[in-house]
Amino acid sequence: MTAVSSLEAARELLREFPVVDGHNDLPWALREQVRYDLDARDIAAPQGAHLHTDLPRLREGGVGAQYWSVYVRSDLPDAVPATLEQIDCVRQLLARYPGDLAPARTAADMEAARAEGRIASLMGAEGGHSIANSLATLRALYALGVRYMTLTHNDNIAWADSATDEPNVGGLSAFGREVVREMNREGMLVDLSHVAATTMRDALDATAAPVIFSHSSARAICDHPRNIPDDVLERLPANGGVAMVTFVPKFVLQAAVDWTAEADDNMRAHGFHHLDTTAEAMKVHRAFEERNPRPVATVATVADHLDHMREVTGIDHLGIGGDYDGTAFTPEGLNDVSGYPNLIAELLDRGWSRSDLAKLTWQNAVRVLGAAEDVARDLQTTRAPSNATIESLDG
């Protein structure tokens, strides 16, 4: 099969089984770039100069459902109001582009949007700091349409350890397990991207519903804490969950991991914080980049992860979570949200069948939300809303 015809075949497949993407940071980009002035970034028109995401490219990329991340920084106070502002941003987008974006809260809504040819729009909160240790706030987020919560972001929180912080409670605390139970009762998916492996295992022990990884790849292919270890992937078939592979080069390509570590060290050696983006800091960073060319990930890098994850966890537990507009760099061929057909074409060339790919792009992610709804319906008949506090459970 030639490259052109497999790309054609990929596009044809995506017309029937479009991509459910687990994580897109467009709301955060709109907040940071234009403070939610949606006229200044009209996504009905191409926004390639500023964003990875706009409606024409989502269409070109064959996206049929998107979890919009309502991420807020974990190192600032006022996470709850900021999260609500992010939710308002998504609601404004839905009100503005009703012909393209369909509000979706259930698996049935996702299927209805696919039938209408609109992009089902769901929300995911990125980090337990967004609920400020309050289960009532968790329920308010659910009532507003948030359908998954990543338990942590880059920093530990009081009840869960992050993958990119020092171990603290050693996974989930008692209150952390209560949060998972309450998410099960509401029907909100437990997202284990960003969390420490210990937290992943604790959450899998505690949950009654399938979990997701909204944007994480395989640690066996690229040893980065943001990726999923094989022993956790092996538990997904029993749990029924879905691991959505991410494209972020510094997580998926070993050379890029090493390069990023060196670049960060270089920044610190010059007396800057490694995430500093001021003019002087960027000068130091660019000088480093001139001496050491940045390694480039490709479509094949991501496909390698998927091949491995498929070996370990099986075809029924895979999905896609690009993290567009949440990362500075993207792989070659997956430069923005129009790139998904390239990945599907690569997998077709590697011998993935049509039915395998339909599961990867659409069916698994829809199934997992429906399963969470079923579990919630069951639990609500026997369990009242929890009002446990972190003080009462974690002392």
Added chain:
Amino acid sequence: MADLQNDLHTPGEVGELDDLSLDPPIPAEPYALVADPEADLLDRAHALLAAHPVADGYSGLPWALRHLPWYDLELGEIAVDTDVPRMRQGHVGALFCSLHLPEGLAADRAVAATLEQLDLVRTVIVNHPEGLRLARTAGQVVDARNCGRTAVLLGPATAAALDDSVSLLRVLHALGLRILTLAGTSWASEAGLTRFGEEVVREMNRLGVLADLSGASERTTERVLAASKAPVLCTRSGARGLRPHPANLPDDVLAGLGKERGLCLVPLTAEQTGPTVRDVADHLDHVRTVAGPGCVGLSGTYDAGCAHPQELTDASCYPHLVAELLRRGWSETDLALLTWGNVQRVLRTADVTARAAQERREPSTARIAELDG
């Protein structure tokens, strides 16, 4: 041009017809009495309330329930003043559930604490489907009533719950919030409304969130009365002419409220209105005279930590008050407006204003730092 059109016309109130100069004019339907004028006053009060139930403008129930380890509102709950059997006895058809926070709560906790209150009310409603029903619009209030349920409306909430962001106003409205008290923030303070404050009022009009001015400063009250396109209300205000309480309204404000077709909801508390039923009735008489019979309503203020007049100790006691007003010669039409009609009108007008404003205005993106610098 767009600016000019923004204010071309204020949408009219519901129920007021344009003068079409019909000849002969359609006569108003005569009001048919629902109570037998010969019967005992209390019997007449019950008959009247059965047809025109009470829309109670303020209940502190959420905060009171928060500290009870267990409660059952359906069976009757002596730890609070409001439960389903007593609301049935008192003919309470609609209840505004306050999301106010106790004083002294840190500002950065206000948002989460308001969400917690809201969550509690929603949980209580889900757990009492035979007695309570969540209502967002005037139509839903009537639906709930026709199904024999007490309609629960969310609010008033404190202005601090917005954390100085119009986005949060929209999100809270999406969760069901209907009333916001405009006091105690930098943009609605003793100094009056700032530019951001006016933007909040415009966004409230666009969404259909009512402005509550009980406890607001004089200058804020004046400015909101002038700026709001929807009627405003005071959820807990008596007449200052009768009792000098800071939340009670002086006559000029009452007259202004009447002119703008707002609503003064008179609380049944010993502190604000007096220790007896007759004191409360005096306030109602006074407000009716100054503001007009279309601008007065009731606010039980139960479970809000206030002492109540004798005979009006809980939500079942409204018939005693109505009997007292009947004794004073209030007409059935005025009483129907007092208990139910006026609140209905204000809710419905706010709904219509919101629909009209949504045609003209985009959601506000104003930020306090830009407007109030």
